[in-house]
Amino acid sequence: MSTPFVARSGQVDVLRDALARAGSGAPGVALVAGDAGVGKSALVREMARVAQEAGATVVVTHCVDLGEIGLPYLPFADAAARLRDLAPEQVAAVETDRPALGTLLGRGSGSAEEADRLQLFDGIAELLGAVARPGAPLLLVVEDAHWADASSRDVLRFLVSRLRDEPVLLVVTYRTDDLHRRHPWRPVAAELARHPRVQRVDLAPFTPDEMREFAIALTGAAPPPRTLRSVTRRSGGNAYFAQELLETGCDELPGSLADVLRARVEVLDPAVQQVVRVASVAGRRVSEPLLRAACRATDPQGAGTLDAALRDAVGHHVLAVEDGHLAFRHALLGEAVAADLLPGELSSLHRAYVTALREDPSLGSPAELAAHALHAPDLPTALSASLAAADAAHTRLAPQEELRHLEVALRLWDAAAGALPDLEPQDAVLDRAARAAAAAARRDRAVQLARSAVDVADDAARPRRRVALARHLQAVERIDDALEQSTLALDAMPGTPSAGRAWALATHARSLVYLDRTLDAFEVLQEALTVARGVGALSAESDALTSFAILVADDDAARADALLEEALERARTVGDAGTELRILMNMAATRYEVGDLPGTTRLAELGLARARETGLTHSDFGLELAGYGALASYVSGDLTPVAQPARGPDEDGGLLDLAVLYAAVARGDDDVVARCRALEPRWERDGLAALIAGGCAADALARAGEHDEAVTLVQRVLDQLSAAWSPQFFGGIWLSALGLAALADAATQDRRHGRDAAERVAAGEPLLARAEGTIARPLPPGRSVGPEGRAWAARARAEHARLAGPAANTPDVWRTAVDAFGYGHRYEQARSRFRLAEALLEAGERADAASEAATALADAEAMGAAPLATAVRDLVRRGRLAVTGAAAGAGDVLTARETEVLELVAQGLSNNQIGRALFISGKTVSVHVSNVLAKLGASGRAEAVDLAHRRGLIGRV
Numbered sequence: 001m002s003t004p005f006v007a008r009s010g011q012v013d014v015l016r017d018a019l020a021r022a023g024s025g026a027p028g029v030a031l032v033a034g035d036a037g038v039g040k041s042a043l044v045r046e047m048a049r050v051a052q053e054a055g056a057t058v059v060v061t062h063c064v065d066l067g068e069i070g071l072p073y074l075p076f077a078d079a080a081a082r083l084r085d086l087a088p089e090q091v092a093a094v095e096t097d098r099p100a101l102g103t104l105l106g107r108g109s110g111s112a113e114e115a116d117r118l119q120l121f122d123g124i125a126e127l128l129g130a131v132a133r134p135g136a137p138l139l140l141v142v143e144d145a146h147w148a149d150a151s152s153r154d155v156l157r158f159l160v161s162r163l164r165d166e167p168v169l170l171v172v173t174y175r176t177d178d179l180h181r182r183h184p185w186r187p188v189a190a191e192l193a194r195h196p197r198v199q200r201v202d203l204a205p206f207t208p209d210e211m212r213e214f215a216i217a218l219t220g221a222a223p224p225p226r227t228l229r230s231v232t233r234r235s236g237g238n239a240y241f242a243q244e245l246l247e248t249g250c251d252e253l254p255g256s257l258a259d260v261l262r263a264r265v266e267v268l269d270p271a272v273q274q275v276v277r278v279a280s281v282a283g284r285r286v287s288e289p290l291l292r293a294a295c296r297a298t299d300p301q302g303a304g305t306l307d308a309a310l311r312d313a314v315g316h317h318v319l320a321v322e323d324g325h326l327a328f329r330h331a332l333l334g335e336a337v338a339a340d341l342l343p344g345e346l347s348s349l350h351r352a353y354v355t356a357l358r359e360d361p362s363l364g365s366p367a368e369l370a371a372h373a374l375h376a377p378d379l380p381t382a383l384s385a386s387l388a389a390a391d392a393a394h395t396r397l398a399p400q401e402e403l404r405h406l407e408v409a410l411r412l413w414d415a416a417a418g419a420l421p422d423l424e425p426q427d428a429v430l431d432r433a434a435r436a437a438a439a440a441a442r443r444d445r446a447v448q449l450a451r452s453a454v455d456v457a458d459d460a461a462r463p464r465r466r467v468a469l470a471r472h473l474q475a476v477e478r479i480d481d482a483l484e485q486s487t488l489a490l491d492a493m494p495g496t497p498s499a500g501r502a503w504a505l506a507t508h509a510r511s512l513v514y515l516d517r518t519l520d521a522f523e524v525l526q527e528a529l530t531v532a533r534g535v536g537a538l539s540a541e542s543d544a545l546t547s548f549a550i551l552v553a554d555d556d557a558a559r560a561d562a563l564l565e566e567a568l569e570r571a572r573t574v575g576d577a578g579t580e581l582r583i584l585m586n587m588a589a590t591r592y593e594v595g596d597l598p599g600t601t602r603l604a605e606l607g608l609a610r611a612r613e614t615g616l617t618h619s620d621f622g623l624e625l626a627g628y629g630a631l632a633s634y635v636s637g638d639l640t641p642v643a644q645p646a647r648g649p650d651e652d653g654g655l656l657d658l659a660v661l662y663a664a665v666a667r668g669d670d671d672v673v674a675r676c677r678a679l680e681p682r683w684e685r686d687g688l689a690a691l692i693a694g695g696c697a698a699d700a701l702a703r704a705g706e707h708d709e710a711v712t713l714v715q716r717v718l719d720q721l722s723a724a725w726s727p728q729f730f731g732g733i734w735l736s737a738l739g740l741a742a743l744a745d746a747a748t749q750d751r752r753h754g755r756d757a758a759e760r761v762a763a764g765e766p767l768l769a770r771a772e773g774t775i776a777r778p779l780p781p782g783r784s785v786g787p788e789g790r791a792w793a794a795r796a797r798a799e800h801a802r803l804a805g806p807a808a809n810t811p812d813v814w815r816t817a818v819d820a821f822g823y824g825h826r827y828e829q830a831r832s833r834f835r836l837a838e839a840l841l842e843a844g845e846r847a848d849a850a851s852e853a854a855t856a857l858a859d860a861e862a863m864g865a866a867p868l869a870t871a872v873r874d875l876v877r878r879g880r881l882a883v884t885g886a887a888a889g890a891g892d893v894l895t896a897r898e899t900e901v902l903e904l905v906a907q908g909l910s911n912n913q914i915g916r917a918l919f920i921s922g923k924t925v926s927v928h929v930s931n932v933l934a935k936l937g938a939s940g941r942a943e944a945v946d947l948a949h950r951r952g953l954i955g956r957v
Contacts, residue, residue, distance in 0.1 A: 022167050033173075044141050064283055091127060138169070145185060149400075206242070350376040370389050382412055400436075403440055479511050499532075501531055553590070581621035581625060584604075603628075626642075666865045733789055736768065754912075797813060810839060833852050849881055
């Protein structure tokens with residue numbers, strides 16, 4: 001008996017509407033979240049029925065829990081195979097254009113260098129669009145996404161950002177009760193839920209009334225009230241638990257759900273029970289051929305009864321046929337059966353799978369073999385299978401899975417390597433693991449693994465491992481340590497030219513460049529280039545040329561560009577993707593610094609495409625390129641949330657994690673301060689994190705009225721980075737402007753309430769002096785401050801004028817700031833234009849104030865900068881400016897101006913203070929107050945405020 005579908009009509013309506021929109025060319029994603037057993041699968045079944053009746057194509061896939069051993073892209077490989085059966089011609093056409101799609105269809109076998117991850121992701125997206133058509137959309141369901149492998153999570157993020165007008169609805173289900181704080185799906189779900197194309201559908205437990213309806217649908221009659229209360233209480237409203245309890249049919253209910261689950265299996269024939277036990281150790285689903293082989297391995301004599309046992313297990317609703325696999329009706333049933341096995345039984349069943357998979361590898365993957373061998377335990381098999389699974393993950397450009405497999409292998413090394421004489425050296429496996437960790441954005445872990453590789457390497461390999469360690473140390477900005485390692489490597493290497501020596505010299509030179517040891521770096525780079533060219537080591541030559549370009553950039557920008565182009569050609573010639581990304585990142589950074597936003601975007605997109613092709617999206621330079629792309633988008637006025645890879649507890653998203661904070665502040669995200677503070681542990685080792693996260697937090701705090709906290713935070717970041725970098729670092733101009741803005745806001749409030757703002761003004765003087773000193777600092781010949789630095793210096797001067805008071809806050813200082821941000825910084829230009837409108841209004845230039853306010857409001861609304869738009873509307877309302885669409889409504893008996901006056905009365909302001917806030921005289925305020933008292937029938941100001949609160953005319957202060 002399948003689980004009846006009740007009480008979820010609202011959720012079905014949401015999904016039905018989303019499917020209709022998809023059929024009209026508006027693709028969507030629905031995240032169906034709920035506890036295990038709450039009814040997600042039942043909702044999916046109902047939605048699939050509804051969709052099929054409406055003419056949609058429906059494909060349901062599942063993620064599988066294999067613990068540490070993952071199968072990359074499993075749900076999408078399953079979906080691709082199903083779609084091939086449903087629409088072979090369309091799938092074949094997409095595969096022709098995107099050959100990498102063959103890896104999901106069992107026809108791809110190229111090396112990692114030949115594989116194309118971007119092509120694979122694009123192929124998946126195009127495949128979905130090719131099968132669907134307007135009016136007949138595709139409903140693709142991915143169940144149990146909390147078990148999704150990292151590569152499948154990446155595909156989900158890609159699809160959310162990639163789908164444009166394809167008639168596709170993607171429904172993703174996951175368990176919320178499995179999502180502990182460090183669960184890898186947790187940040188992915190949060191990220192996806194913020195995207196405007198994504199809807200979240202939460203399934204709550206049944207209420208008592210819904211439970212009664214469910215029980216009637218399940219059993220055909222209403223249970224006794226006592227039974228219903230007991231089931232509701234014991235199940236907690238969980239549909240699956242309740243079904244198991246109700247289907248026992250006994251008055252005395254078992255003491256735990258596990259007892260109920262086991263009781264259902266124990267009533268079966270012994271042969272059927274054994275099949276169920278064998279199936280339980282494979283997880284929720286297992287292919288029928290593999291299950292048969294494992295059963296034969298446990299009982300060679302029972303092959304004749306196996307068919308009958310399988311049919312009986314299905315007939316008793318313990319197992320079900322699901323997309324060509326045998327699956328437990330619910331994962332909890334399989335878990336309960338496995339949990340009841342004795343340790344010896346469990347090991348024996350895992351050994352049966354190992355035997356089956358070793359005899360016929362086509363029955364499963366190396367990852368499955370490794371998982372079963374690990375629990376058998378058969379440690380030599382687990383070790384060799386883990387290495388094979390790592391190779392497969394590397395081929396599929398899935399670095400997270402590759403790292404996981406390699407770490408399993410390394411944990412088994414001491415116990416099992418002796419039984420495998422043909423294994424590669426342990427230091428080589430550690431080096432592979434370090435590279436996989438770096439590609440998966442786990443740079444600290446990469447350093448640990450690379451250091452272990454140095455420790456276990458023999459004398460011949462150790463210098464090479466030290467060079468690799470040095471490069472991983474550079475990625476975490478431990479430059480002194482990196483220099484020490486490259487020095488030791490060079491000391492131990494033969495002096496004869498070789499590719500290894502060229503790489504050691506290039507790595508050594510990179511550290512010297514980072515440390516500003518210019519003369520030493522120049523000498524080492526000359527030697528590195530000589531050796532690299534002499535032995536034809538193009539990758540090392542390219543890397544050295546890139547460092548050389550950085551070295552000469554301050555003195556000769558044209559030569560630096562030429563060197564980078566030459567380096568890029570070398571890297572592309574030999575297919576050195578890592579060096580190519582480093583070059584493109586430096587080129588994008590140069591374009592950004594000179595204000596060339598289209599150039600920055602073009603280079604960032606070029607680099608990101610290459611990163612996706614080579615599986616280096618999460619690498620250091622891949623994330624830096626994504627960060628520059630996000631920066632260019634934000635500065636250009638695109639505040640759309642940027643998809644970010646999920647982060648583990650020790651993963652570092654580099655510049656991308658930071659760049660997205662600017663837009664989050666501009667959008668007014670409620671959680672932006674918390675997100676900034678969460679990055680504070682990175683401050684000590686990553687000055688850029690302190691700069692951007694600290695500055696963005698201060699900006700958001702000032703907007704929230706926490707002016708003193710904002711100024712304190714700005715000063716803390718300035719002090720820290722002055723010591724870590726230099727007293728006149730250019731980012732200090734931005735921080736100083738933010739601090740001055742917070743002080744100006746606070747001073748405005750002080751003046752409005754009649755308080756002395758002299759202390760605020762005095763606190764702003766050092767900030768202005770810092771900004772002026774930094775903008776005037778001497779630079780090398782041919783080098784000048786970029787447009788962003790000049791704009792923020794103008795902004796600092798304007799904020800200082802606003803801080804000084806109305807007499808100094810002239811429109812001219814704000815016009816200068818508006819013009820300075822005109823190089824392309826749309827959001828900050830709009831924010832400066834808002835302040836220009838305010839200054840014009842204070843100066844009595846109402847027509848110009850209205851014009852500037854209208855432009856600022858239009859830009860803010862077009863960008864989605866909600867706080868700025870609100871501030872402009874408030875200015876328009878207070879100044880009674882003629883700006884279309886910006887006037888605020890009034891209460892039911894008060895005019896708009898009277899409502900404004902009463903709101904300020906509620907804040908305790910005097911008539912003169914209210915007048916200054918609304919740009920009118922105190923006498924006019926007195927007239928408005930008298931009108932308010934008369935209209936409300938109040939005897940005084942306090943009574944008027946109280947009446948207005950109770951009637952909803954103004955909010956509570």
